[in-house]
Amino acid sequence: MVFVEFLEMVEADHSLGMVDAVIAAADLPHGGAYTSVGTYPAAEMGALVGALAKLTREPAPALLRRFGRHTMRRFAVLFPPFFRGVPDTFRFLEGIEATIHQEVLRLYPDAEVPSVRTWRGGPGVLHLVYRSPRCMGDFAQGLIEGAAEHFGEAIEIARPVPHGPPAPEIHFVLQSAR
Secondary structure, three states: OHHHHHHHHHHHHOOHHHHHHHHHHHOOOOOOOOOOOOOOOHHHHHHHHHHHHHHHOOOHHHHHHHHHHHHHHHHHHHOHHHOOOOOOHHHHHHOHHHHHHHHHHHHOOOOOOOEEEEEEOOOOEEEEEEEOOOOOHHHHHHHHHHHHHHOOOOEEEEOOOOOOOOOOEEEEEEEEOO
């Protein structure tokens, strides 16, 4: 689903011609033919993001965050039961592993979902550790930002370990601005 949504975001933000240009520049083994139920190598997403970054001169981390926000908006439209009855961003994020990822694995047993671990750090503070061999911490941050937008909340997001090269594990500290 992520690959399909990425190409749809490119089309919505730019044009169908830009989608073709990104696919051509990425030189993909699948030729850009993705389905929402397929599983594809993470390197292909890296190639797509790299191609779009080069063509638009937008830094890849900013593109991935924007893509994360886009994807969260699409999740809210495509999977409303995951949002129903959830009162706020923190509770939504705390339920990702037990609710959303379990359902994804039930429907798509071969899916490679990231690990999301959360714990409260005091009033208005949530720690979230995102772990994925795909090293898409900027995408995860965009998903968090998109969740906060969905729930209409102002949340400050910090990474205790400074930004560096993509890593398989990212620790986020979220502070509610309430």
